[in-house]
Amino acid sequence: MTTLVGASACNRERVAKEGKVTQAQAEEYLRDAVHMSSEGVLLEPSAKGLTSIERVRFGEIAQEMRRPAAVCFVERAIQTMSPGEVEGEQAWVGVPEGQIKLRARVSVDGGVLATEVLDSGFDDEEMENCLLEMLGKQRFPESRDSFAYFVDVYYWVSLGFFREAGTERFAKALRREQAQAARRGLPCLRGRVSPGAYEISALNLFDRDGDTVVNRVERGSLDPEISTCLAQAFRAVKIHSEPDAFIRPAAMDVEFVVAEDGAVSFDDERWLELIELEEQAERERKKAELLGDGVDELEPDGFEDPGASGPVDMGPRGPAEPPGPSGPRPEGPAKDPGAGGGAKPGAIKPGAIKPGALGPDGSEADPQKDAPKADPSAPEGTPDEPPQPSERDPSTPGVKLDLSPRR
DSSP, X not given: OBOOEEEETTEEEEEEOOSOBOHHHHHHHHHHXXXXXXXEEEEEEXXXXXXXXXXXXXXXXXXXXXXXXXXXXXXXXHXXXXXXXXXXXXXXXXXXXXXXXXXXXXXXXXXXXXEEEEEEOOSOHHHHHHHHHHHHTOOOOOOSSSOOEEEEEEXXXXXXXXXXXXXXHHHHHHHHHHHHHHHHTHHHHTTTSOSEEEEXXXXXXXXXXXXXXXXXXXXXXXXXXXXXXXXXXXXXXXXOOOTTBSOEEEEEEEEEEEOTTSOEEETTHHHXXXXXXXXXXXXHHHXXXXXXXXTTSOOTTSOOOTTTTSOOOOSOSSOOOXXXXXXXXXXXXXXXXXXXXXXXXXXXXXXXXXXXXXOTTSSBOOTTTSSOOOOTTSOOXXXXXXXXXXXXXXXXXXXXXXOSOOO
């Protein structure tokens, strides 16, 4: 009977096989984990009767070991990988992928005394040595019975999923990223190399988010500092994200041409300029639409928007003038009928008679005598204030009517 505790890419959380399982069940569990994920770690401690806390701790250790093991794979892959053919199809050769079973002998205090390889499917010896070195630095739970024990470690790794590899969409996106990287690398060659053509081969390894983890540039006849500069330019290449991916490789080839006058160019330079000009024109067109240009054009359905032929009169823009105060207005100084106005006898100018200027019998009203008496219960206010609508006036905008049942 045995206990398996592990962590893999198919399940981001810690996974533990509860209780005792047979060796056949453990091997089946391992096969399923390998088929479901591109990389992972499983631990099989020899200690018997592990508590739930110890199983959780072993699960945490398995999760922690995934990162340094992945570093071993990535650092080795960037050195050995290259595009090639396998059975007549485009593939990657020299990938340090495989499965391995290691054993760590643990002391009483949790330190690793020795490590060894029990079984390995890796063809790369450097990959095995890196994993053994990583395992030798690991700490495990202390022994409860003051005896040393051992832990079997299962590790597997491969490139993983890459759904859009070989598609036209990915090829076009990678071509643009490659051209932009070449444009960033122009200063690396300008004034530093002799005239001629220089072919650059680059390899980038991307994570699931599309960012470059590590890259390399085949410098050929270039100086090391120039290839380092170009590697920095190609490191900014980014591709689309894939949540289920582990490591996705992409190869890029660029040819730089250095003229006699020192000018540096690269293939796809004109193509990149045309693509950017088309995108800029499209942005300008959309901006013009948002700003209202071309409103008289027909809609895609062939109909015009209401009011497209001209502006619609929506009424006065400013607020209406407030009504004047009620009651008679004080009269100004009398004017000479013959002075400048030119008014004809018997003619009354419009608006000359104000409301309240005549009394009930038709005679001139006394402003103080005939003025309407103020209501004592009315709210006080200044004469220049416009009348405020009642809070219970249903015609006033924003009024909230109380429609609740009466109590």
